[in-house]
C-alpha cells in the first residue's frame with residue numbers, strides 16, 4: 001500500500017487544487033463554513049463570491065453568531081438550500097462560547113452536520129486520522145476496490161487511509177475524483193492508482209446513478225405595490241422558511257403580469273405573477289433599495305425583475 005500512497009501524494013502535489021481558498025487555512029470556523037457552503041453547490045460558485053464575502057463580513061464564529069438570521073439569509077441569498085444557512089446560524093450560536101467541537105461525535109450533534117461535514121472538519125482543520133467520503137471520493141473508492149456497498153466502502157476507506165498524511169490523502173482522493181476519475185470518461189491512463197485499481201476495466205459500472213425525482217409545481221404570486229413599496233410575507237413553509245416571499249393569490253386572468261420558470265432543489269417551478277390590491281395583514285413593505293438587502297430567494301429576485309418600481 002505504501003507505493004500507492006506515494007504515487008497518490010506525488011500526483012496530488014503536482015496536480016491538486018491547491019489554490020482553493022479554504023485549503024489555505026486551518027481555521028476550523030472558516031473550514032466549517034466552506035464545507036457547509038460546498039454541500040450541493042459547485043466549488044467555483046462558493047469560491048467566487050460567497051466564501052470570501054462571508055469571511056470578510058463575519059471573520060470569526062462570534063461575528064457570525066452575533067448576526068441576525070435575517071442578515072445571514074440575506075447574504076446567503078442565491079446560494080440556495082437555505083436550511084443550510086439556518087442550521088449554520090443555529091450551530092454557531094450553540095458553540096459561540098466554547099468554539100466548534102473538535103471530535104466527529106460532538107460535531108455530528110450540531111444541527112445540519114452529518115458524517116461527511118464532521119469528517120471534513122476533523123481532517124482538513126485538525127488533521128485527524130479520519131477517512132473523508134464525499135461523492136467524488138466514494139466514486140474513486142468504489143472503482144478502486146470494485147465495491148458497490150457503502151458500508152464496505154467506509155471500511156475500505158479507513159484501511160486505505162494514509163496514517164502519516166491523512167489530510168493530504170483525503171484531499172488527493174477528492175481531487176482525483178474531480179479531475180481524473182470523473183463519472184463519465186475517467187482518464188485511467190493518467191491515474192496514479194491505475195496499477196492497482198480493481199475497477200479499471202469497467203469503471204462505469206461503479207458509478208452511482210441516483211435518479212432525481214423532479215417535482216413540477218405551478219405557483220401563483222401576487223404583486224401588491226403600495227407607494228412604490230412591494231408587499232412580502234415571511235415564509236413559514238419548509239421550502240423558503242425564514243425568507244421573504246410574495247403572497248400567494250388566486251389566478252385571475254385580467255391581473256396576469258408575467259410567468260417564468262425556476263428550478264429549486266428538486267422542484268421545477270412555473271411561477272405566474274398577478275397584480276393584487278390586497279396584501280396579507282402580516283405583510284412587510286420594501287422599497288426597491290430595501291429589497292437589495294432583504295433576505296429573499298433568487299426566485300423572488302427573478303419576479304422583481306418583471307416589475308416597474
Ligand code: SF4
Nearest residue numbers: 181188191194197203
Ligand atoms: S484507474 Fe481509472 S477507475 Fe481506477 S481510480 Fe483511477 S481513474 Fe478511477
